[in-house]
Amino acid sequence: MDPSSASLRPREPRRGRRTAVTLSDVAAAAGVSPITVSRALNTPETVSEVLRGRINATVEALGYVPNRMAGALASAKTRVIPVIVPSLSNVVFVEVIEGIQETIEAAGYQMLLGSTDYDLDREAALASTLLGWAPPGVLLAGLRHLPRTATLLKNADVPVVEFMEYGARCIDMNVGLSHVRAGAVMAAHLLERGYRRIGFVGTRMRDDYRARQRYEGMRRHIAEVGGASDILFEYPWGPGQEVGWHALADVLAADPQVDALFFANDEMAVGAVLRAQRDGIAVPGRVAVAGFNGLPMSALVTPALTTITSPRKEIGKQAATMLLSRINGTPPVQRRIDVGFVLEARSST
Amino acid sequence: MDPSSASLRPREPRRGRRTAVTLSDVAAAAGVSPITVSRALNTPETVSEVLRGRINATVEALGYVPNRMAGALASAKTRVIPVIVPSLSNVVFVEVIEGIQETIEAAGYQMLLGSTDYDLDREAALASTLLGWAPPGVLLAGLRHLPRTATLLKNADVPVVEFMEYGARCIDMNVGLSHVRAGAVMAAHLLERGYRRIGFVGTRMRDDYRARQRYEGMRRHIAEVGGASDILFEYPWGPGQEVGWHALADVLAADPQVDALFFANDEMAVGAVLRAQRDGIAVPGRVAVAGFNGLPMSALVTPALTTITSPRKEIGKQAATMLLSRINGTPPVQRRIDVGFVLEARSST
DNA sequence: GGGATTTTTGGTAGCGCAACCAAAATCTGA
DNA sequence: TCAGATTTTGGTTGCGCTACCAAAAATCCC
Numbered sequence: 001m002d003p004s005s006a007s008l009r010p011r012e013p014r015r016g017r018r019t020a021v022t023l024s025d026v027a028a029a030a031g032v033s034p035i036t037v038s039r040a041l042n043t044p045e046t047v048s049e050v051l052r053g054r055i056n057a058t059v060e061a062l063g064y065v066p067n068r069m070a071g072a073l074a075s076a077k078t079r080v081i082p083v084i085v086p087s088l089s090n091v092v093f094v095e096v097i098e099g100i101q102e103t104i105e106a107a108g109y110q111m112l113l114g115s116t117d118y119d120l121d122r123e124a125a126l127a128s129t130l131l132g133w134a135p136p137g138v139l140l141a142g143l144r145h146l147p148r149t150a151t152l153l154k155n156a157d158v159p160v161v162e163f164m165e166y167g168a169r170c171i172d173m174n175v176g177l178s179h180v181r182a183g184a185v186m187a188a189h190l191l192e193r194g195y196r197r198i199g200f201v202g203t204r205m206r207d208d209y210r211a212r213q214r215y216e217g218m219r220r221h222i223a224e225v226g227g228a229s230d231i232l233f234e235y236p237w238g239p240g241q242e243v244g245w246h247a248l249a250d251v252l253a254a255d256p257q258v259d260a261l262f263f264a265n266d267e268m269a270v271g272a273v274l275r276a277q278r279d280g281i282a283v284p285g286r287v288a289v290a291g292f293n294g295l296p297m298s299a300l301v302t303p304a305l306t307t308i309t310s311p312r313k314e315i316g317k318q319a320a321t322m323l324l325s326r327i328n329g330t331p332p333v334q335r336r337i338d339v340g341f342v343l344e345a346r347s348s349t
Numbered sequence: 350m351d352p353s354s355a356s357l358r359p360r361e362p363r364r365g366r367r368t369a370v371t372l373s374d375v376a377a378a379a380g381v382s383p384i385t386v387s388r389a390l391n392t393p394e395t396v397s398e399v400l401r402g403r404i405n406a407t408v409e410a411l412g413y414v415p416n417r418m419a420g421a422l423a424s425a426k427t428r429v430i431p432v433i434v435p436s437l438s439n440v441v442f443v444e445v446i447e448g449i450q451e452t453i454e455a456a457g458y459q460m461l462l463g464s465t466d467y468d469l470d471r472e473a474a475l476a477s478t479l480l481g482w483a484p485p486g487v488l489l490a491g492l493r494h495l496p497r498t499a500t501l502l503k504n505a506d507v508p509v510v511e512f513m514e515y516g517a518r519c520i521d522m523n524v525g526l527s528h529v530r531a532g533a534v535m536a537a538h539l540l541e542r543g544y545r546r547i548g549f550v551g552t553r554m555r556d557d558y559r560a561r562q563r564y565e566g567m568r569r570h571i572a573e574v575g576g577a578s579d580i581l582f583e584y585p586w587g588p589g590q591e592v593g594w595h596a597l598a599d600v601l602a603a604d605p606q607v608d609a610l611f612f613a614n615d616e617m618a619v620g621a622v623l624r625a626q627r628d629g630i631a632v633p634g635r636v637a638v639a640g641f642n643g644l645p646m647s648a649l650v651t652p653a654l655t656t657i658t659s660p661r662k663e664i665g666k667q668a669a670t671m672l673l674s675r676i677n678g679t680p681p682v683q684r685r686i687d688v689g690f691v692l693e694a695r696s697s698t
Numbered sequence: 699g700g701g702a703t704t705t706t707t708g709g710t711a712g713c714g715c716a717a718c719c720a721a722a723a724t725c726t727g728a
Numbered sequence: 729t730c731a732g733a734t735t736t737t738g739g740t741t742g743c744g745c746t747a748c749c750a751a752a753a754a755t756c757c758c
Contacts, residue, residue: 020483020505020714022713022714022715023714023715023716024714024715032737032738033737033738033739034714034715034716034738035715035716035717035737035738035739036736036737036738038715038716039716039736039737042716046735046736046737047736047737048735048736048737051736051737063500063501063504065477065480065481065501065505066481066714066715067422067481067483067713067714067715068478068481068482068483068715069418069421069422069427069481069482069483069713069714069715070422070713070714070715070716070743071714071715071716072418072715072743073416073418073419073422073713073714073715073716073742073743073744073745074714074715074716074717074742074743075715075716075717075743076716076743077716078418080461088443088446088447088450089443089444089447091440094437094438094443095438097437098437098438101437101462101464110461110463110478110479111461111462111463112429112459112460112461112462113450113460113461113462114459114460115450128414129417129459130459131414132414132415132416132417133417133418134369134416134417134418151412152412152414155412156414240645241645241646241649242645242649245649270646271646271649274646274649274650274651275649277626277651278651296589296590296591297590297619297620297623297646300590300591300594300620300623300624301623302623302626302627369744371743371744371745372744372745372746373744373745381707381708382707382708382709383708383744383745383746384707384708384709384745384746384747385706385707385708387745387746388706388707388746391746395705395706395707396706396707397705397706397707400706400707415744415745416743416744416745417745418743418744418745419713419743419744419745419746420744420745420746421713421745422712422713422714422715422743422744422745422746423712423713423744423745423746423747424713424745424746424747425713425746425747426746699758700757700758701756701757701758702755702756702757702758703754703755703756703757704753704754704755704756705752705753705754705755706751706752706753706754707750707751707752707753708749708750708751708752709748709749709750709751710747710748710749710750711746711747711748711749712745712746712747713743713744713745713746713747714743715742715743716741716742716743717740717741717742717743718739718740718741719738719739719740719741720737720738720739720740721736721737721738721739722735722736722737722738723734723735723736723737724733724734724735724736725732725733725734725735726731726732726733726734727730727731727732727733728729728730728731
């Protein structure tokens with residue numbers, strides 16, 4: 001007696017599901033067994049050329065689309081990599097994502113994108129949901145997460161790369177740059193050029209802790225060196241040129257001593273330069289302006305903007321490459337990579 | 350004799366797969382049947398409060414993460430919606446994606462993002478792969494695809510929304526704006542302001558057919574009205590401020606008659622304005638400059654940029670909403686939505 | 699209070715594919 | 729020419745979950 005006869009008995013689809021073409025349909029049409037079709041598609045070199053041709057033709061003819069879920073369930077493998085970022089409105093993340101996308105797509109993987117809107121609870125929820133897809137690895141922005149997010153990812157036993165900032169403590173692997181050092185370097189530059197009252201302008205810094213790190217780096221450096229002071233201005237808006245546009249006037253009115261402004265990003269800084277231009281405020285004569293990120297537009301405004309260039313696409317590529325090498329069993333050369341940054345001293349300071 | 354007894358026989362994991370906590374584990378630990386756990390998670394209202402509490406506690410305790418693939422395979426339903434766009438470097442798509450993301454996440458769906466890099470073959474491949482996830486619907490940028498892409502999507506029998514441009518022929522549903530009309534409206538504006546030699550500056554227009562449509566709309570309008578002429582300038586670069594920065598000088602040198610320039614997007618137009626500023630070229634005195642998209646920065650440069658504002662986030666939201674309503678069985682009010690656009694006439698023209 | 703509902707729980711089967719093992723076909727060398 | 733090695737093909741089983749159906753328990757109504 002054949003215990004599996006029940007499952008071989010012909011039947012119509014169990015539920016109202018759409019009756020898509022399945023691997024068995026292709027097999028039947030091509031006159032081979034299902035497993036041969038599976039092989040022809042996944043490991044073509046193990047199937048004779050004749051059958052391969054016939055099978056490919058049948059696949060084409062029937063418009064067969066493999067059910068990835070069934071495949072993933074059977075093989076306990078997916079080629080979908082979740083990428084969790086705080087925001088898509090920020091160009092910076094988009095460029096990192098591009099780097100990731102290029103790299104993983106070239107390796108035959110797909111990207112499942114989740115955005116947390118800077119909310120750590122949402123991040124935890126997202127991580128949990130995305131792990132349900134049994135991904136081969138996870139890419140996660142930032143090093144600060146809820147304890148349960150970290151636990152979840154550690155328990156899941158998948159490679160994880162945390163990208164954006166470089167730091168000592170990571171779940172698994174880490175690629176990024178030190179924002180504290182970037183802040184310090186900018187402070188050093190501004191002090192060197194003789195500015196003595198340096199403002200930092202940021203938005204929603206409770207959420208954007210990387211901006212906070214830059215401010216911290218700057219503040220500490222100024223304190224260490226002495227002879228100058230810093231002041232923080234925070235706006236509750238989303239980061240954008242408008243913030244810089246308004247901030248320039250606000251700040252100079254609120255604290256006329258300020259002779260240099262370090263903005264949390266280039267967009268705000270560009271907004272400030274444009275405002276200065278319109279209102280005839282001399283940059284850097286009246287106030288120096290610096291940004292962060294090294295967006296192309298920073299070089300185009302007049303005066304050209306001093307900024308710190310971060311290798312965003314590179315971060316994405318490195319993160320993806322690291323993850324892929326771990327997925328493929330090759331341990332990456334290093335578990336933590338500091339991609340560094342470059343200070344672009346231009347005429348706005 | 351029980352034909353399925355074979356599958357009930359206890360066994361160790363078949364392969365070297367990682368032995369994650371499964372629904373059955375939770376059921377055993379909570380002392381209920383697996384199906385009850387499934388219900389407690391998916392349709393909590395159908396399970397008594399006592400059991401629900403016990404099950405949730407067990408889920409928590411064991412760190413159970415449902416295997417979405419198994420669920421999807423069994424129910425023939427996923428909550429993952431593929432979104433296919435030509436590019437992520439373009440802010441415009443990112444904003445549309447944000448609108449989509451917000452809307453579908455609120456409805457409990459996930460976004461699977463694919464980018465085609467303006468390659469229709471890649472688009473077809475991507476569509477095929479993504480359909481393998483048996484998605485409840487598909488969001489696709491643009492109305493122009495390879496025949497096989499359209500066939501694939503039609504055969505898949507899932508709701509599809511094509512977004513970005515509005516047009517007569519769509520696979521299923523469509524949200525966007527008419528780029529041809531936008532071009533014509535801008536032409537009308539420039540003619541009305543007295544410009545007579547109007548240049549259009551675009552990049553990679555073989556791929557970016559929406560920019561081409563705007564040019565076409567402009568060209569035809571100018572031809573219809575008479576008394577003015579147009580000229581096309583095309584750059585092989587990626588679209589960005591640098592293009593406008595260089596184009597302004599190039600164009601004026603190549604064709605000194607040109608008295609107005611309509612750029613394919615705001616970024617290029619802003620680049621041109623910044624260049625004009627640096628080089629002391631009067632805008633709009635020597636040459637008028639107009640952009641497209643209505644990015645925030647267009648209002649901040651001096652002179653403020655005339656542009657056409659497109660409701661990008663709105664397009665994303667509408668597209669997602671339409672798709673969701675179809676997924677939920679409610680046919681959307683309309684199958685095609687023209688979201689329109691607004692000409693922002695500012696001082697650069 | 700007893701039958702008819704309604705609510706809550708469980709059993710069974712199978713979604714579509716790939717891993718594992720076995721069998722068949724082909725090739726190799728003396 | 730034939731045993732043994734190699735390549736190519738097929739059968740069976742189960743991945744973890746939910747649809748469907750049925751049974752049990754709780755509630756209702758006159």
